[in-house]
Amino acid sequence: LAQLNVLAQSAGKLYFGTATDNPELTNTTYVAQLSNTLDFHQLTAANSMKWDATEPSRGTFTFSGGDAIVAQAQKNNQLIRGHNCVWHNQLPSWVTSGNFNNATLLSIVETHCSTLVSHYKGKIRDWDVINEPFNDDGTFRQSVFFTTTGTSYISTALRAARAADPQAKLYINDFNIEATGAKATAMVNLVKQLQAEGVPIDGIGLQSHFIVGEVPTTLQQSMQNFVNLGLEVAITELDIRMTLPETPALLAQQAKDYTTVIQACKNVQRCVGVTLWDWTDKFSWVPGTFAGQGGACPWDENFAKKPAYNGIVAGW
Numbered sequence: 001l002a003q004l005n006v007l008a009q010s011a012g013k014l015y016f017g018t019a020t021d022n023p024e025l026t027n028t029t030y031v032a033q034l035s036n037t038l039d040f041h042q043l044t045a046a047n048s049m050k051w052d053a054t055e056p057s058r059g060t061f062t063f064s065g066g067d068a069i070v071a072q073a074q075k076n077n078q079l080i081r082g083h084n085c086v087w088h089n090q091l092p093s094w095v096t097s098g099n100f101n102n103a104t105l106l107s108i109v110e111t112h113c114s115t116l117v118s119h120y121k122g123k124i125r126d127w128d129v130i131n132e133p134f135n136d137d138g139t140f141r142q143s144v145f146f147t148t149t150g151t152s153y154i155s156t157a158l159r160a161a162r163a164a165d166p167q168a169k170l171y172i173n174d175f176n177i178e179a180t181g182a183k184a185t186a187m188v189n190l191v192k193q194l195q196a197e198g199v200p201i202d203g204i205g206l207q208s209h210f211i212v213g214e215v216p217t218t219l220q221q222s223m224q225n226f227v228n229l230g231l232e233v234a235i236t237e238l239d240i241r242m243t244l245p246e247t248p249a250l251l252a253q254q255a256k257d258y259t260t261v262i263q264a265c266k267n268v269q270r271c272v273g274v275t276l277w278d279w280t281d282k283f284s285w286v287p288g289t290f291a292g293q294g295g296a297c298p299w300d301e302n303f304a305k306k307p308a309y310n311g312i313v314a315g316w
């Protein structure tokens, strides 16, 4: 069967999957395809496990949104990637404006990661423990976490996650590490430093929010560089956007680009799986974030397959 997860598993991968979000689960047509395990054997919560959703005030945890995504996945025996423990975006203001000192902020990070990962213990295969720690030039992003604790927040979060669910694979996830270069090198160096310090780290997530015609030619090499450190890798947030309107030429190039990404994962043995950052243009984050752009998903706004779907098929 030429369906996305069937083909991914035939290629030795653990899953082909997709992000989804709570409001989308009220659309029965959407949920029917989301539940099609021939295409999707893995789900990621696009928003509802983030810090603002899960610890809106200090020490008060709310898991209802994340729990609904987990329940949806479990109905169909789909794997779940946890997203995420520590990120500079979608933070509640009590974290960003708290003016906490080093020790207090580290304890806040530890409590957040520990409580979040514990809540889902045994239900989540991989956690994006750290999301987007780097600037594009490879320097550390000046988040409240870095400016207050240096890189200590990274080791604190990873150790807390390991203690909370020893079976979960612990990832650092970022964008613009899909090409070799300063940012990917910075990630390699961070992993080496963590490993030297005995900090748990199992995988690197390559978000892969690409632009039609601009998939990096060094994608496979960059993945291999992370694998060479003893880690697994995953394509965690794949979409390939274009300047609207869609044209037959752009859709054809997009299909080729999807093929290129899938082939890179296929060729790297320890690339464990691929996750779309939602599968339909109806619910893609792209138009709301990148003005004038869209069409990034393999299914259109009416849930019809685009050439990109067959591009993925061709890649496996």
Ligand code: XIL
Binding pocket: 046, 047, 131, 207, 237, 285
């Ligand atoms: C996006 C969600 O898809 C949007 O709904 C939300 O408004 C903003 O965040 N990198 C990430 C994801 O790691 O968490 C982001 O998700 C997309 C970019």
